[in-house]
Amino acid sequence: MEQVRIKSPGTVANLVCGFDILGLALNDPFDIMEVKLLNEPKVVISNRDDFNLPTDPEKNVAGVVFLAAMEKLNNSEIGFEVIMEKHIKPGSGIGSSAASAAGAAVAANHLLGNIFSKDELVQLAMNGEKLASGVKHADNIAPCILGGLSLIRSIHPLDIISIPAPDLHVTVVHPQIEVRTSDARQILKQQVLLKDAIRQWGNIAGLVTGFMKNDYDLIGRSLEDVIIEPVRSILIPGFDEVKRNCKEAGALGGGISGSGPSIVMLRKEEKTARVEKKVMN
Amino acid sequence: MEQVRIKSPGTVANLVCGFDILGLALNDPFDIMEVKLLNEPKVVISNRDDFNLPTDPEKNVAGVVFLAAMEKLNNSEIGFEVIMEKHIKPGSGIGSSAASAAGAAVAANHLLGNIFSKDELVQLAMNGEKLASGVKHADNIAPCILGGLSLIRSIHPLDIISIPAPDLHVTVVHPQIEVRTSDARQILKQQVLLKDAIRQWGNIAGLVTGFMKNDYDLIGRSLEDVIIEPVRSILIPGFDEVKRNCKEAGALGGGISGSGPSIVMLRKEEKTARVEKKVMN
Numbered sequence: 319m320e321q322v323r324i325k326s327p328g329t330v331a332n333l334v335c336g337f338d339i340l341g342l343a344l345n346d347p348f349d350i351m352e353v354k355l356l357n358e359p360k361v362v363i364s365n366r367d368d369f370n371l372p373t374d375p376e377k378n379v380a381g382v383v384f385l386a387a388m389e390k391l392n393n394s395e396i397g398f399e400v401i402m403e404k405h406i407k408p409g410s411g412i413g414s415s416a417a418s419a420a421g422a423a424v425a426a427n428h429l430l431g432n433i434f435s436k437d438e439l440v441q442l443a444m445n446g447e448k449l450a451s452g453v454k455h456a457d458n459i460a461p462c463i464l465g466g467l468s469l470i471r472s473i474h475p476l477d478i479i480s481i482p483a484p485d486l487h488v489t490v491v492h493p494q495i496e497v498r499t500s501d502a503r504q505i506l507k508q509q510v511l512l513k514d515a516i517r518q519w520g521n522i523a524g525l526v527t528g529f530m531k532n533d534y535d536l537i538g539r540s541l542e543d544v545i546i547e548p549v550r551s552i553l554i555p556g557f558d559e560v561k562r563n564c565k566e567a568g569a570l571g572g573g574i575s576g577s578g579p580s581i582v583m584l585r586k587e588e589k590t591a592r593v594e595k596k597v598m599n
Numbered sequence: 600m601e602q603v604r605i606k607s608p609g610t611v612a613n614l615v616c617g618f619d620i621l622g623l624a625l626n627d628p629f630d631i632m633e634v635k636l637l638n639e640p641k642v643v644i645s646n647r648d649d650f651n652l653p654t655d656p657e658k659n660v661a662g663v664v665f666l667a668a669m670e671k672l673n674n675s676e677i678g679f680e681v682i683m684e685k686h687i688k689p690g691s692g693i694g695s696s697a698a699s700a701a702g703a704a705v706a707a708n709h710l711l712g713n714i715f716s717k718d719e720l721v722q723l724a725m726n727g728e729k730l731a732s733g734v735k736h737a738d739n740i741a742p743c744i745l746g747g748l749s750l751i752r753s754i755h756p757l758d759i760i761s762i763p764a765p766d767l768h769v770t771v772v773h774p775q776i777e778v779r780t781s782d783a784r785q786i787l788k789q790q791v792l793l794k795d796a797i798r799q800w801g802n803i804a805g806l807v808t809g810f811m812k813n814d815y816d817l818i819g820r821s822l823e824d825v826i827i828e829p830v831r832s833i834l835i836p837g838f839d840e841v842k843r844n845c846k847e848a849g850a851l852g853g854g855i856s857g858s859g860p861s862i863v864m865l866r867k868e869e870k871t872a873r874v875e876k877k878v879m880n
Contacts, residue, residue, distance in 0.1 A: 335800075336804070339797065469805060469808060470801065471801045471804065472801060472820075481804075481808055506793060508793055509792055510790065512787060512788065515796040515826070516618060518796070518800060519616075519617070520750070520751065522804050523617070523750050523752065523762075523804065523807045524750060526811075527760055527762055530808070539753075545793070
């Protein structure tokens with residue numbers, strides 16, 4: 319197999335109370351990547367979309383992942399050519415960079431005969447996240463590669479666990495503002511109250527139990543973030559109102575998607591997960 | 600039914616990374632309580648053990664629970680007589696006061712024709728914990744009443760969830776020193792580092808997932824407490840050595856039981872949980 323066409327889905331990281339540890343994959347939207355194996359050590363990138371992302375492999379999220387895979391192989395007769403067709407808007411808070419990075423790792427692995435383990439794929443793809451946000455985080459990467467709901471118990475050492483969960487309908491509300499991940503990180507307090515941390519880990523345990531028991535009420539009660547959301551939601555005008563309206567319309571609960579500004583709400587109604595994109599007024 | 604004889608088991612609260620939210624019930628040891636319904640509003644307590652616990656109902660952990668049940672009923676023709684046969688040593692860190700309190704609530708409920716819900720039983724029994732430690736906590740009470748592993752997601756409002764878990768062999772090492780719960784609470788820092796809190800909630804999510812998937816390796820990897828144990832273990836001489844020795848002998852992991860000084864270690868070997876009491880040198 320010398321050419322592969324893959325779909326790489328959007329993902330929701332920092333799933334409400336699961337800051338830095340829980341992420342889920344969406345069915346839609348997804349990027350499409352067509353990747354070809356080359357027999358010389360170079361990476362050639364072209365875009366079939368309107369996002370004008372850099373095509374210099376050193377500056378491209380997928381590019382640095384291909385380069386990392388080549389370095390890991392230490393084989394000077396291997397390279398990659400990729401046509402990127404992104405549908406996940408960069409900066410929309412549903413893992414656009416992770417989709418490029420994870421897609422590159424998975425595509426390279428297929429073309430090379432599935433030589434990498436899942437942990438190695440996550441490690442490779444984290445190079446793309448490092449380029450995009452300055453931090454090697456896996457809470458978009460892991461669900462993008464594994465599907466469903468992923469727990470990143472630890473980054474050092476890497477410990478990723480798939481958590482069974484019922485089908486959920488996911489609504490992503492995307493305000494037309496930009497929140498830089500680095501800004502969203504900077505406003506977080508380095509210290510938190512122990513009593514808040516206890517409430518948060520009670521909610522996380524409740525959320526995981528609710529997913530594994532298919533207990534939607536428990537999922538709803540546990541979708542509460544007392545640590546990150548009170549700080550970050552200040553950056554998102556109308557946050558409380560959107561959340562309240564969604565809950566009144568039947569959502570189980572929700573919060574900030576990734577580092578924002580998107581807002582993610584979970585519902586039980588539909589059999590399969592899909593994304594509604596809405597524009598806030 | 601005018602008389603009832605109940606067994607009320609020991610429990611392990613603050614299950615390693617699950618400070619204030621996770622507790623489990625032991626098969627053994629357990630207290631025995633013989634409780635009789637009276638037709639006048641008084642509580643009569645006698646002890647059939649050597650612990651010399653107070654028999655004044657206002658000062659007795661079981662006594663205040665019976666009084667709370669009577670107050671809740673608002674019926675001046677009801678009282679309780681109890682013979683306490685405690686086998687769980689007070690101050691041993693495996694929920695001695697909770698066994699008395701939960702036993703009183705459950706016995707009273709049986710004698711009254713099961714009029715209280717499980718949440719009401721927990722609420723009633725927490726009056727005993729309040730007397731014993733000054734704090735209404737439920738992480739011993741809940742597993743003592745419900746059995747198995749309990750998550751206390753929230754105290755206000757009360758939200759208790761049973762978590763399915765495989766059989767585990769529990770070893771409790773009990774150093775011959777006393778650690779007062781109030782002292783153990785006082786040395787905790789009111790603030791914790793966000794990065795430590797994140798590591799802790801990753802571990803809690805891993806522990807719950809491990810229990811529900813019967814994944815012993817994951818349980819072992821998740822039995823790590825980076826917040827409470829580093830502070831409280833200072834009060835327990837030999838803590839690190841005991842833990843290391845138990846792990847070398849095949850334990851999955853463990854930590855401080857309750858507020859100490861007991862140390863709890865979990866193993867997968869035996870089919871049913873039981874307690875080994877060991878004395879540290």
